[in-house]
Amino acid sequence: MNDDQLKGRPPYPFETIGVAIAFSSSRLEAVLAEAKIMAECFHARLLLIHIGEQTPAKEATLRDILARLGFDALEVKTIWQQGNPVKSLLAICKQNLVDLLILRAKRREKGLSYYLGSVVRGLSRAAKCSLLLLTEPEINGTPFKRLVVSGVQHPKTICTIKTLNYFAKGVGAQEIMVVTESDQQGLAMAMAYDSTANQSTNVKEQLSSEEAKQLHALVCRCAPCEIKVSEELVLGRPGFAIRQYAEKVNADLLVINSPDAKYGLIDRIFTHGMEYILENLPCNLLIVHSRVS
Amino acid sequence: MAKLSPDDLVILLVAISTMLLLSRFASELGRKIGLPIVMGELLVGIVLGPTVLGAFSPATYDTIFPFTTNTHFAIALDGIFSLAVIMLLFVAGLEIQLSQVIRQGRITVYAGFGSMVVPFICGFAAAWLVPHWFDIERSENFIFALFLGTAMSISALPVIARILLDMKLFKTKVGMVIISSAIFNDLVGWLFFSFILSIAGKSEGTTTAIGYTLAYIVAFSVFMLVIGRLLLNRILPWVQTSLSWPGGVLSLSLGLCLLCAAFTESIHIHAILGAFIAGIAIGDSVHLREQAREIMHQFVTNFFAPLFFVSIGLKVDFVQYFDGVIVGVVLLIACIGKVLGASIGARLGGMNWHNAMAVGFGLNARGAMEIILGSLAFQAGLITQPIFVALVVMALVTSITSAPMIRFFLRERSPASVR
Numbered sequence: 001m002n003d004d005q006l007k008g009r010p011p012y013p014f015e016t017i018g019v020a021i022a023f024s025s026s027r028l029e030a031v032l033a034e035a036k037i038m039a040e041c042f043h044a045r046l047l048l049i050h051i052g053e054q055t056p057a058k059e060a061t062l063r064d065i066l067a068r069l070g071f072d073a074l075e076v077k078t079i080w081q082q083g084n085p086v087k088s089l090l091a092i093c094k095q096n097l098v099d100l101l102i103l104r105a106k107r108r109e110k111g112l113s114y115y116l117g118s119v120v121r122g123l124s125r126a127a128k129c130s131l132l133l134l135t136e137p138e139i140n141g142t143p144f145k146r147l148v149v150s151g152v153q154h155p156k157t158i159c160t161i162k163t164l165n166y167f168a169k170g171v172g173a174q175e176i177m178v179v180t181e182s183d184q185q186g187l188a189m190a191m192a193y194d195s196t197a198n199q200s201t202n203v204k205e206q207l208s209s210e211e212a213k214q215l216h217a218l219v220c221r222c223a224p225c226e227i228k229v230s231e232e233l234v235l236g237r238p239g240f241a242i243r244q245y246a247e248k249v250n251a252d253l254l255v256i257n258s259p260d261a262k263y264g265l266i267d268r269i270f271t272h273g274m275e276y277i278l279e280n281l282p283c284n285l286l287i288v289h290s291r292v293s
Numbered sequence: 294m295a296k297l298s299p300d301d302l303v304i305l306l307v308a309i310s311t312m313l314l315l316s317r318f319a320s321e322l323g324r325k326i327g328l329p330i331v332m333g334e335l336l337v338g339i340v341l342g343p344t345v346l347g348a349f350s351p352a353t354y355d356t357i358f359p360f361t362t363n364t365h366f367a368i369a370l371d372g373i374f375s376l377a378v379i380m381l382l383f384v385a386g387l388e389i390q391l392s393q394v395i396r397q398g399r400i401t402v403y404a405g406f407g408s409m410v411v412p413f414i415c416g417f418a419a420a421w422l423v424p425h426w427f428d429i430e431r432s433e434n435f436i437f438a439l440f441l442g443t444a445m446s447i448s449a450l451p452v453i454a455r456i457l458l459d460m461k462l463f464k465t466k467v468g469m470v471i472i473s474s475a476i477f478n479d480l481v482g483w484l485f486f487s488f489i490l491s492i493a494g495k496s497e498g499t500t501t502a503i504g505y506t507l508a509y510i511v512a513f514s515v516f517m518l519v520i521g522r523l524l525l526n527r528i529l530p531w532v533q534t535s536l537s538w539p540g541g542v543l544s545l546s547l548g549l550c551l552l553c554a555a556f557t558e559s560i561h562i563h564a565i566l567g568a569f570i571a572g573i574a575i576g577d578s579v580h581l582r583e584q585a586r587e588i589m590h591q592f593v594t595n596f597f598a599p600l601f602f603v604s605i606g607l608k609v610d611f612v613q614y615f616d617g618v619i620v621g622v623v624l625l626i627a628c629i630g631k632v633l634g635a636s637i638g639a640r641l642g643g644m645n646w647h648n649a650m651a652v653g654f655g656l657n658a659r660g661a662m663e664i665i666l667g668s669l670a671f672q673a674g675l676i677t678q679p680i681f682v683a684l685v686v687m688a689l690v691t692s693i694t695s696a697p698m699i700r701f702f703l704r705e706r707s708p709a710s711v712r
Contacts, residue, residue: 184583186463186472189388190454192590203458210464238396240579261398269519272392276579 011099011130011159011290012166014042018098018129020089020119021050023058029065030137031104036069037141038102038132041170046076047096051088054080086122098129105133107281121278124287125262130163133285142284144171148246149255151178151215151231152238156257159290161222164255167286168227177249179232180215181241182208208233239276246282254282258289301365308357308370309600312337316599329452329692331661334599335685338606344613358607374604375564377597381665382483382565383550384593386572387586388450389476391518397473400642404470404649405477407638408656409446412630416445419626426622427680439489440675444667444684445630447482448475449660449692451594456658456696467648467703470639471655479662480573484510486666487557487566493675509560514570517553521574529580542585546575565669602661605668605685614678615686623683624690631657631691647702654698663688 019035021028032048039046050058062078079096081088093101105120123131134142149164151157161178168176184204191200212233219231234241246254259274267275277285297305319333339345347354360367394401420427420438429437453475454463462468491506532541553567575581636653640646667684670676676684 185390185393186388186450186454187458188583188587188590189384189451190458190463192384192451192587192594207464235583237392237579267395270391270395270577271579272396 007291009097009291011163011288014038014044014099014166014170016047016096016098017042017044017100017102018047018049018089018093018096019102020085020104021048021062022104023050023052023061025104027104027137028061029069030139031102031134032065032071033069033139034134034137034141035102036071038100038171042100044099046071047092047098048076048078049089049092050078050080051083051085052080053082085119086126089119089123090126090128093127093129100130100132101127102132102134104137105135105281105285107135109279118278121263124274124278125259127258127289128291130258130289131285131287133281133287135281135284142252144168144252144284145174146177146249146251147173147175147253147255148177148179148242148249148251150242150257151180151218152257153180153214153218154257156288156290157218158222160255160257160288161218163288163290164286165222165227167255173227173252176227176229177232177245177251178215178219178229179234179242179245180211181238182211182233182235183237183241184235185237208235237272237276239271239273243277243280243282251283253284253286255286255288258287295365297365297369301363301369304357304359304363304366305369308366309373311341311357312600312603313596315341316603320599329660329689331598331602331664331692332689334602335606335664335689338603339611340606341603342607343610344606347610360607370604374601377601377604378665378669379550379554379564379568380547380593380597381601381661383547383554383568383572384590385450385479385483385662386569386574387576387589388454389480389573390577391476391480391573392577394473394477394480397469400470400639400644401473401477403638403642404635404652404656405474405638407641408448408474408631408635408653409478409481411634411637412445412627413442415442415626415630417442419622427619428616428677436489436493436675440486440670441626443482443486443489444663444670445627446478447486447659447662447666448478448631448656449658449662449688450475450479451662452658452660452692452695453655456655456699460696460699462699462703467644467651467655470642470644471652474635474638474652474656478656482666483569484514484566486669487563487569489675490563490565490669490673491561493673506562510562510566513557513560513562513566517570517574518577521571522577525574525578526580529575529578533580533582533585539585539588542582543588546571546585546589549575563669598661601668602664605664609671609678609681611682611685614682616679616683619679620683620686623680624687627659627687627691628657651699651702654695654702657698658692658695659688660692661688663691 017035017039019031021031025031035046038044066076079092081092089101103120109118120131120133147164147168149161164176187204191203215231215233219229232245234245236244242254254277256274256277263275271279316334316337319337320330323333324330355362394405417438420429420434420441424430424434453471457463457468457471488507488510492503532545550568550571553571554564555567557567558564576586632653635656636649639649639652644652664685667676667681671681
């Protein structure tokens with residue numbers, strides 16, 4: 001039933017926002033505060049999801065926090081469920097037609113936990129909704145002023161940028177930077193044998209110029225006019241280059257497409273794409289699920 | 294310590310400078326008419342070697358290249374040629390990005406497997422079933438069959454990258470599939486070739502010995518590509534920012550390359566495996582700056598590569614050992630196996646037939662890598678001179694025909710269908 005409802009459903013507006021809550025986290029209150037702000041910004045229904053045992057102590061803690069944060073006026077539903085975190089969250093989000101799921105994420109996963117994978121990785125491909133990973137949630141809300149979005153050449157990108165426009169208007173962002181990554185792998189090898197200095201420079205400039213043109217066409221097609229939008233071409237490996245760029249410009253949010261394939265252990269060992277971002281989050285991350293195949 | 298006399302040194306330096314200067318001159322001439330650089334280098338070797346100079350002016354040949362009369366010279370030059378092939382394999386490894394293969398997904402898996410398995414089967418079957426085509430005794434053709442299968446399945450990443458760049462297909466979907474599949478071909482092909490080199494000549498050839506060799510290769514590769522890469526990812530940023538630039542990173546990279554080459558040679562696997570795997574471990578790191586990669590490529594391809602390819606002409610008489618039948622058979626098997634395997638793979642992966650055929654012909658370019666492979670096999674006694682000559686001819690023909698054939702299959706396609 002919900003499969004049909006989800007198919008073709010646009011990734012925005014955010015009518016239902018889910019928030020995954022963990023009582024072990026010291027930032028539980030901050031996560032809930034962020035979720036409340038988001039729900040208010042987008043006039044969304046809020047769904048609190050806890051995967052774990054429902055105990056009187058947890059209920060009391062949650063009640064206290066919700067009261068402190070003034071949740072009374074909002075339409076809030078809490079779901080308690082036990083089981084595998086990824087599978088349970090996926091099922092709940094699907095059943096409740098969640099459009100945006102908010103999670104707290106560690107900036108950096110260390111040691112074995114990196115290789116074993118995280119809830120975020122499990123959700124990133126399979127979730128039928130967008131994911132907002134908050135690295136440093138704040139009681140007063142994160143100021144989403146400077147947003148960086150990947151302008152990779154992919155059918156999902158237009159939808160991602162449009163979703164970001166909606167998000168940016170909702171949270172009152174000031175600047176959007178659309179970034180495309182130019183991977184020059186193989187160029188050194190191809191040019192090493194028989195190229196003059198001019199040829200090498202021309203080839204590099206030509207490749208960069210083509211990518212810059214494609215980026216500009218993308219921005220012209222879907223960027224909003226109310227917010228300042230800039231275009232940037234960065235050299236480097238996809239995923240890694242945009243991570244570094246987001247760090248460099250002190251972005252408040254990095255926005256990327258949802259991955260096309262499931263990420264597993266092999267992707268963690270031979271890191272690529274989104275794995276570079278997840279292994280060391282430069283800032284908050286929004287993974288947009290465009291719900292297009 | 295034994296050392297070169299001043300006279301030996303003079304002869305050695307003159308020989309090296311002759312090879313470098315003439316090969317550059319020939320390559321630049323060839324470049325003007327669109328021939329691969331490697332062809333110019335091979336031609337210089339043929340002219341300077343026994344085929345031309347040795348035949349028409351033996352005294353001059355013996356003066357410049359006194360291989361038979363001056364042992365010191367012969368050993369010193371052999372050392373340089375060995376170093377050259379190690380460095381060539383190192384830079385080949387630098388461009389193997391394992392994540393690229395994973396990233397490209399289904400089409401690459403199909404095209405990569407197809408372009409590997411079908412030519413391997415074609416080469417192996419031909420050598421195994423009809424060894425007389427290659428003048429090989431039936432009793433000694435198992436290792437040869439393994440080699441021929443591998444030689445048919447390998448690709449030449451540098452040549453392919455250059456062709457795609459010239460045709461402005463480098464960043465297209467077709468281009469990415471060709472590059473990723475070539476990476477896959479080279480990775481598996483060179484690992485398997487190292488295995489063949491290791492087991493060749495082990496007359497006792499016990500299953501245990503072969504098992505140990507295989508285990509060593511797998512263990513070394515896994516160690517370097519998992520643990521080694523992790524360590525390099527930690528060290529490289531520090532080396533590039535805290536040590537002299539680019540001295541620090543060059544010393545680390547080349548030092549590690551030679552260390553790994555020495556290690557694999559010491560455990561009776563060829564030194565090329567160590568260099569190749571070291572190249573992958575370093576080149577796959579996101580922290581390696583593009584400029585450092587460029588310097589290593591320039592250094593190796595403009596100093597060691599000409600020496601190595603000229604040396605091939607010095608060792609083999611291309612006229613005497615040119616066998617039309619063997620050349621024809623090798624060329625036919627190579628083209629049919631590769632084009633068919635890669636095209637069917639790409640088609641099964643979801644590409645249309647035109648693009649799939651372009652992928653097939655793109656991967657068909659063998660170039661310098663095939664010549665290196667053949668040269669190593671010849672040195673190891675795996676193949677005869679006529680077969681080596683046939684492999685060189687096949688490498689050149691496939692490299693030259695690759696671009697026109699890609700153009701033919703993509704000529705009526707819109708840019709959008711290629712992208």
